[in-house]
Amino acid sequence: MRKQQLLWVGLLSMSLFIGCKSGPYQKTSDGVIVTLKSDSAHTTKNVRLQVINDDIIRVSATPDGKFSDKKSLVTVFDKGQTTGWDAIEENGNIVLKTATTIASVSLTTGEVTFSDTEGNVLLAENKGGGKHFSDIEVEGKKAYTLQQVFESPADEAFYGLGQHQADEFNYKGKNEVLFQYNTKVSVPFVLSNKNYGILWDNYSLTKFGDSRDYLDLDQFKLYDKTGKEGGLTATYMVNADPNNVFVERTEKQIDYENLETVKKFPQDFPFYNSRITWDGEIEANETGKYHFILYYAGYTTIYMDGQVIVPERWRTAWNPNSYKFTVDMKAGEKRKIKLDWKPDGGISYIGLKALSPRPAEEQNKLSLWSEMGDEIDYYFIRGNNADEVIKGYRTVTGKSQIMPKWAMGFWQSRERYKTSDELLGALKEYRDRKIPIDNIVLDWSYWPQDAWGSHDFDAARFPDPKAMIDSVHAMDTRIMISVWPKFYYTTDNYKAFDEKGWMFNRAVKDSIRDWIGTGYIAGFYDAYSEGARKMFWNQMNDKLYSKGIDAWWMDASEPDILSNASIQYRKDLMTPTALGPSTEYFNAYALVNAEAIYDGQRSVNPNDRVFLLTRSGFAGLQRYSTATWSGDIGTRWEDMKAQISAGLNFAMSGIPYWTMDIGGFCVEKRYEQAKEGSEDLKEWRELNARWFQFGAFCPLFRSHGQYPYREIYNIAPEGHPAYNSMVYYTKLRYRMMPYIYSLAGMTWFNDYTIMRAMVMDFGGDAITHNISDQYMFGPSLMVCPVYTYKSTSRDVYFPANTNWYNYETGEYITGGKTMKVSAPYERIPLFVKEGAILPMGTDIQSTKEVQADLTVKVYTGKDGEFTLYEDEGVNYNYEKDAYSTIKFSYDEASKVLTIDDIKGEYNGMPKDRTFNIEWIVKGKKNTASEVKYNGKKVTVKISE
Incomplete structure (x- = not known):
């Protein structure tokens, strides 16, 4: 303690000797810049500390002679703190101290260490600095691939990173690739149980943990089911019949994860009702823990040494999921392996890859890697508890709005109400049954079939949209509508964007057709353009808001221009953005898309609370009165369980409003076809009852999904235990509204987290x-x-x-x-x-x-x-x-x-x-x- 007191006295006195520049460091209005001796174009030359407030220090590092002056999409604070801190040179370090935090920068390595005022280390960059830069050039833009590694004690735990579906919670020692995908929302914010957070200000593809790419199975020695070296035995069975084998062949990889790699399947194989197994032995080259990732659609089970290592998992054919597991292996030891796969419908997706072992002390460190950026740029945020850290996150990225009170009530949705009568009939049934409800949702395809993006209603099915909306309001309910950033190239709205150069047009040029009818060609608008954002809102206002629509469901905001495309082709489809290559701006589309609606609606009607629900998200989303839902998840018990950890980590990513499709979106065929009295129908009803109970205690309470219809009375008849339970928890939610709405108020006034x-x-x-x-x-x-x-x-x-x-x-x-x-x-x-x-x-x-x-x-x-x-x-x-x-x-x-x-x-x-x-x-x-x-x-x- 005495040493720290002397340090603080030194800070106050020696600050008089720090001019604008003093040797290897320079004091700025809000911090210091340290210049390092650098003999390489890829080693750190400058490290900058900026004081945002006593608890928040921004760290930037670059191999260049100057820092980027590019405006951040994530941050909103006006300027750094110019008083209440000081800095001195001591023992080969520049030591910056605020009232609560000490940040020290090594003058030789650039390594940054954060401590409290008692000298207790809170976070330290890896010994030697932990910074790595390599050149990258995309579409003429030169930048760096970046990595920052931090030390981490054994008892540390990590949370946040957005919302992912592998049912992982504490990310200590784990790996997560941050990109946007249907059911996957990536937010580059890490919350530590040591009461600090790291906000990583980068929009490109990012990796937490191991920065290496997962490799195919041919990294191992592979043996077929007869013991012959060279690959696993892949058996393709027609109608899942082992006596009707279409082809049996040796495969070194199980890599059928996207629209390009599925072309490697045997030509003309009939996938409906089929079964494929990969069988043999696997031999590791190294001893240690291998991190596997399974990418799957359909029914998938993995066995090792005859034991189930991945119990059966399911996802619908068009919307795969990832699941991760680890296996301890010994070099030179053969292990029996079998992947048993039943595709769910037509061509499905399957993949199995792995990361080879690395030392545990390296695997357990805090590491962030990004594909493209001008410099390393992160915010260290300390607090006395998790809420104070999240408050700091919102200080940097913006406060969370209080959602409208009706949004705290029950929402009914389905894929989809096809007519005005269907929507109004469902709402009236709720009112007649005295089941509380506040919001009904009109999902996609209310427009004419060939006019996606027109924002017009199909006159045959919605003859008087204004009357429908008025009827909803007359029943004391709000109406939310689905709006995509997608436009058929034949629509006037598309042409208005295209004329200004505000469309991502690669999909049009490549004649990519969607799944509607015989298929239509569309582009997505460039939400990174300010002008395009204003036009997007103006079109919505003209056709929808002006009719009385209350809230916005911003679907496919990843952006999902082509589902199941490879990462590289996804980048190709959305580049260039108005700000630069899509490689650099890959993850932030949902943020700027939300900005378009929030700013637009408040410009037209500044006192009407905005409400957005978006399928993707990014750091700062909360400032645009936006909630996120977990996408088109499956209707399985394991999917329900995964939503708990997904929602908790999303909340600990600093964004307080999250929801999910109660009951799951994509439905197993056995539930679609279930008959009264069958075991499948009994399970369907119990699954929905249990999921409903969980959903009643989430920030937003929302039922949605594919057929069977999701209204309470369609899931089970009145008097059935499932019906009774769902009605009970809907009513309880409303009785608890004084408590719940107070929590919503706390998100604004106290920067609180509800879930x-x-x-x-x-x-x-x-x-x-x-x-x-x-x-x-x-x-x-x-x-x-x-x-x-x-x-x-x-x-x-x-x-x-x-x-x-x-x-x-x-x-x-x-x-x-x-x-x-x-x-x-x-x-x-x-x-x-x-x-x-x-x-x-x-x-x-x-x-x-x-x-x-x-x-x-x-x-x-x-x-x-x-x-x-x-x-x-x-x-x-x-x-x-x-x-x-x-x-x-x-x-x-x-x-x-x-x-x-x-x-x-x-x-x-x-x-x-x-x-x-x-x-x-x-x-x-x-x-x-x-x-x-x-x-x-x-x-x-x-x-x-």
Whole structure:
């Protein structure tokens, strides 16, 4: 401690001797630049530290003599911090210190180390600097392929990186390739359990972990099923019949992952109902842990040494998924391997590749690699907890808007309502059945078949769109509509973009046809162009917003110009962008596309809350009032489970609003064809009931998918346990609206995260670092989804130093242990933290109804507090301080609940209301107290 005090004194005094330039470093208005001796064009020459605030330091590094002045797409802060910090040269380092953070740069290697003011190292770049540069030139633009490696202690855990589908949670020691794809959203932000984050400001293809490419199986010695060296035995069976073999051949690779590589399949092989196996032995050249990645569509199982190593997984033929696993292997040792694959329909996709072993100490480091950029550019963000780190992320990339209140309610969607009557009929059925609903969604293809991108409605199916929209509004519901950045080249909208040079036209030039009818040719607009963004909104406004559409479903925003194209062809299809080569801007399309709608709508109607749902995303998305959903996922139990870890990591990527297709989007044929009374129909209903229970406790609550129809009453009849459960949780969601909407308010005012991994609130308990299947919904509720068929119980970990109540039964549970808890068909295990205060409203059918009188549940045993947030729900008056808060505080010693004076006001605010206080006490029957509240402070003692 004494040493650090002397250092700070030195900083203050020696700063007088730092001029604009002093030897190998230069002090700037917001930081320092260190110039290194460099004898190579690929070694670091300049390292710059910029103070954004006391907790956030920007680091830039380049082999060039100057830094890029290019404006970031991700960041929004105005300027760095010019006061409150200082820098000195000490022991061969430049040491920059703020009130909370010390950043040190080596004058010889450029290595940067971050510490707290006590000298405890928070993060250190790899010994020697960990920076790597190599030249890349694309379309005449010269830049660098970049890598930054950091040291990482053994007990560190990493989260974030967006939303991926391999059911991975803690990324320590794992690898993830960051690119955008249907079901995959990449965000270059890493959150550490050590209470810091790294925002990597780069838009190109990026790799977390191992920077090498996965290699094909021919990196191994391969033997066929007879033991002959040279490859695995690939057996192609017609109708899955081993006695009807189309061809049997030796294959050195299983690489059929895109539209180009599938051409290597045997010509004219009939894929429908087929089965292909790859069988033989595999021999490693090195001893160690191999990281495998399986890319699959259809039904896939992998065996090693006769044991299942990858249990059967399924994805629909046109929309593959990735799954990762590791195998410890010994050099020279043969291992039996079999991949058993049943394609699901026509030509499907399959691939199996691996990364060879690397030293564990290298694999476990924090490493970020990007294909193309002008310089290494990242932000170190520290905090005292995960919420403070995420607050720092939003300081850099923008605050998250408060979503409109109706967006917190239930949404009904399907692929797709084909007519006005279908849409209105579904909505009316909800109203007639008294099932709450706030939003109905009109998915793609409402336009004439040959006019994608026209934003016109097909007059035969939607004869009066304005009347349809008005009818939706008359039933106290909002309507969201699907809008793609895709335009058939015959439409007027396409021609308007093309005339300005604002289209990605490679798909048109290559005559790529989509899957509609006989196929139509289309291009995507260049959202990187400011002019194109304005035109995109103007076209939407003219045809859709002006008719009363409330919200936007921005589909295919990866952009998905051609599904299942190779990465290289995907780049070819979207280049050049208005800003430069697509290689450099590959991952940020969804961000600038969201900007188009957000800025556009607020320019036309600045007080109408914008709401966007997009299939892709990137760092900074939250500032455009945009949520992301997890894409066209499968309808399998393993897919449901994967959504939990996917949603948690997305939330820890700094973007608080996330949702998924409840029940999954792509449906197994057995469910499509299920008959009443069949086991398949029983499983379908249970799957949807369990998924619905989980979905009710996500930031956004949304049902969507392919046939069978997804309305509650179409999944199961009234009175069926699945129907009962889904209706129960829809109503419970609305009763919890005062709590949920308060959480939405906290995302703006407190930079809060609604869906919270256990490590966020209980990080001091090491067990929580790897819990990926239960989570906190706000500060009070622990949600524990059931994701296996016919399960009526599951294990739940109750974190230490906190006690819990079962929401349904009131059972009191002490923390610090794992318990098997009851999970009957109709209920999800749900627990409330001791000390929680849970405000709940009356039954309502939509958020248009005011919940003035509340039931306030007080879970006694510890002190607790909760602040109720309320505003007008649909506009931006909260930005002008038009909102109210009421703080509830419970004191366990005195057994008194204090309801503070109301703060603030807004139009329509309830003046006089009744609070029914429900006391939940360990081992006792619940009691209640009634409080009349007129906005003035009141106290109430527990009712005995």
